[in-house]
Amino acid sequence: MREDREIRRKRKRRRKLINSIILLVLVICMGAFIVVKAVNSEEKLNPEVSQTAKNKTDKKKSDKKNEEVQKDDPNSLVKGSNHLKKADKYAYDAKTISQFIRPTKSDGYVKNTDTKKICFLTFDDGPNHKITPQILDILKEEKVPATFFEVGKHITPEVKDILERQLNEGHAIALHSYEHDYTKLYPGRVADASQVKKEAEMTQKNLQDVLGKDFKSSVWRYPGGHMSWKELKPADDALESLGVHWIDWNSLVGDAEPKSRRPTTVQGMVDFANESLTYQSEQDIVVVLCHDAPGKQLTVDSLSAIIKNFKDKGYEFGILK
């Protein structure tokens, strides 16, 4: 009897234990079910929660893609330069070209050994809405690039359209002092190095304010020309310290000459350009001085003929960087 009771008690305990285990498993399963359900309903209620995470990943992917596109975009600026990527194939270093067109060896002349004929059309004293857009129209029509030497005080948000057009249409932008005032740049005809440096920096800044921080021009032309003033070495060195190189010209259309010898016809301007080049030792590289200041309508009217003149002589066209 006692043994029977003992066996029954043991069975009862075992059943109790089994029941407890089953109950525990059930509780765990229910718990897990509730948690999964809750997460699902959270997503249903707030689809943006999971969507935001997805969007973040997508955005990262698309940003990366945009960056890559921008890197290859021919219409983006060559970082730290004065022209777009699509213009880079015909952009030449101003420092090198400048040495080819010096009149004498004592001036740092270097002989050009390349036989390729390249013409650099350059326009000083702009930009403005009267003449510059007309020059751009003709260059576009003739499919020829040029370099524009801008005066810093003319660079304002009002000419943003012109500057952007110059870049977008494959041209280059260069520096031509801030004030274009001979008495400030060259008091007593002697170059003031600190003034030259200051005006180069101010012009660069105005251009960057309009075109962005990636823009930088390394090309400078002295108003009146390097050839016209005295003791320029300190000013040249000051420009070099900014990574900027000066360049003159070896041909000019004569549109800023004194009235007594300034051409008054289209053919007169073409002849002036050809005649002035004959006095130079370098003939295959020609840097042509023109102006796009207000009032230079004859330059506009002559431009097609000037371009044709150099095309017929077998010149390609380049820009200065």
Ligand SMILES: [Zn+2]
């Ligand atoms: Zn000038």
